[in-house]
Amino acid sequence: MEEVQAAPAVQMATPPAAAALAAPPSGLVKFAKDSFAGTVGGIAVTLVGHPFDTVKVRLQTQSMAKPIYGGAIDCFKKTLQWEGVPGLYKGVSSPLAGQMFFRATLFSAFGGSKRWLGTNSDGTTRPLTTADFYKAGFITGAVAAFAESPIDFYKSQIQVQMVRAKSDPAYKAPYTSVVDCVKATLRTSGARGPFQGLSATLLRNAPANSVYLGSFEVIKRQAATHYGCEMKDLPAPVVMAAGGTGGILYWLAIFPVDVIKSAMMTDSITPAERRxxxxxxxxxxxxxxxxxxxxxxxxxxxxxxxxxxxxVMLFTVDKVTHLLTDH
Incomplete structure (x- = not known):
């Protein structure tokens, strides 16, 4: 008898429409990953850095003629003395509540900018140059300013109230919370209210993030070459050192502009009364x-x-991004 051979199995091709429904677009997935990583990193940086930010804003905005604080340490001590630990976290609800939107904007813009700069006109990809990282940071800073400006504005309005109360015994804080401040600004200036100081935020953010994010990426790439590994496999201390260096360069590049921004954001919310x-x-x-x-x-x-x-923030974002990409 002849051996009967089994017919080969028929391979059914998945229709393109079904495949499209089965998996979300790659661009949307990348955006979601960048957004999630940025949100986690943003929460981390707020919890670690907000007390320092409170001290910074209060020193930037106190009166030169009648200063309340003799310096950073004095401001830190007096804040604890007068308000306790919660005083160091004045206005923190604004940046915490805004982290999802702001950090999603920041890191999705940075990821998108890098992908755009690394794509040729014919759709093929190429390695990013050193200049590309700084260009991506510049684009990111400009885009993120529109998300960051309202967050900074409300935070600064709350942080500065103690300075004014100590400078003027007759001063009465106009807001008891960020929510009160939001209501007052919308009532006074409408949708434009939260964007008080936007121009200064734009002037600060574009060059600062170019230096900040660009340097972070360049330092990581140089370190990976030195260690003979991929950037995702760099030791945690190296990634954190790159992030810390980027943070220092950020402020060295634009601090006077940040002082201008703080002055504009802590000014009166009533246009006719602004200095x-x-x-x-x-x-x-x-x-x-x-x-x-x-x-x-x-x-x-x-x-x-x-x-x-x-x-802490850039290390968190970096590691979360790689974890999401590898799984």
């Missing part, structure tokens, strides 16, 4: 108060915050 209505007017007014030194108030706590906060 700092624009960047040029603010720069002139601050110069008249104290010359060059006026633009470096709060510099020391800012640098103190830069290393631990940015080391």
């Amino acid at each position: 700092y209505p624009s960047i040029p007017a603010t720069a002139r007014a601050l110069w008249a108060e104290g010359g060059v030194s006026r633009f470096y108030r709060g510099f020391s706590p800012c640098l103190m915050r830069a290393v631990p906060a940015n080391a």
